[in-house]
Amino acid sequence: MARGGKEAKSREPAQGEFQNLRDKLRLLYHGSSRVAIRFQFSVLIVDVAILAFFIATPLIKDTPWFLYIDYSVAALMLADLVARALASTDVPRWFRQPSNWVDFVILATLLVPSLGNFGFLRVLRLWTLSQSRVIWKPLKRHGLERYEDTGKAVTNLVTFLFVVAGFIYTFFYKPGSGIDGYLDALYFTVTTITTTGFGDITLPGPLGRVTSIVVMIIGISLFVRLAQQVFRPFKVQFPCPQCGLQRHEPDAVHCKACGHILNIPDEGRN
Known part of the structure; x- marks a missing residue:
């Protein structure tokens, strides 16, 4: 009994240290302190x-x-994946997230x-990082929260450009294909999205045609989304307590959907 009691006591400090490690990682990956934000930007x-290593x-x-x-x-990727899993409050749910499976595929290819x-x-x-509100908090502190949606739209477009360029470079780059490097793949992606269509670089075969069609359709949609965010009048994001409408005019006193009195914080009016 004494021996079992000692083993139980020795396990308790180890479990406590492990939980402290998870708590620290959770604060770094999901927190909003200065240290957490610096850590997230470092990641x-x-x-x-x-990505630069892939290109080179x-x-x-x-x-x-x-x-x-x-x-x-x-x-480095394996350490990051383990740390993210430990920082998660629900590890099984974390494993089911598609973005993590993408990292597993990349890790396997490495x-x-x-x-x-x-x-x-x-x-x-x-x-993924652009969807975190932690990244956009500095804008709010300086009264620039109106640019958050525009920043997200730009991020979506840039992400799509580089993902498609990488896909084209990976699956269509070969001698005589007309794509001699990553820059050619990026050039083709931009000309296709903008429907310029110079025709100096084309993707061969049915897969190339399907890829071009998908790039044009999604790319145009992202451009339209970006234009909407740039030219649409600014509205603050504040859920109406009664009907749940999310966006309102900065100086709104009543919800335009249900007429409920709003109490938008001054931060949203700046």
Whole structure:
């Protein structure tokens, strides 16, 4: 009995330290303090660096030190995934999130390069981070909250551009294809989205035609969304207590949908 009691007591401090670690990681990944925001921006910088590594892979893959970088990036991603899982309050739900499965695919391609190079999907983290309200809080502190929706629209468009360019570069880049590098893939993506259609670069085969059609349809939609955010009159986001309408004029006193009296904070009026 005494021995069992000692083992139980030794487990309690270990469990407490583990829980403290999870709490600290949760504050870093999901908190809004200065330290958390700096940490989250650092993670974003790392994501951009991994995207740059993907772009440079064709140029450095034959060098003797390529695998060292490749496995270092894999170790970094694995550590990030483990930390995110620990920071989650519901780990099974975290594993079911599509964005995390994307990271698992990228990690597999880094550990086994022969599977292919899907590092371009890492730029999706930029979109994920842009959905966090923590990123836009500095705008509110300076009275620039009206640019939040525009910033999100720009982020959506930029993310789409780089994801599609990476996809085209990965699956259509080969000798004689007309796409000689990542810049050509990005150039084709921009000309297709804007429906300019110079025709100097085309994607071969049925897959190329389907890709071009999808890029044009989604790209035009994102451009229209961006134009709406730029030219639409600014409205504050404040849910009406009665009908739930989210957006109102900055100086609104009554909800235009139900007439309920609103009490929009002064921060939203700046």
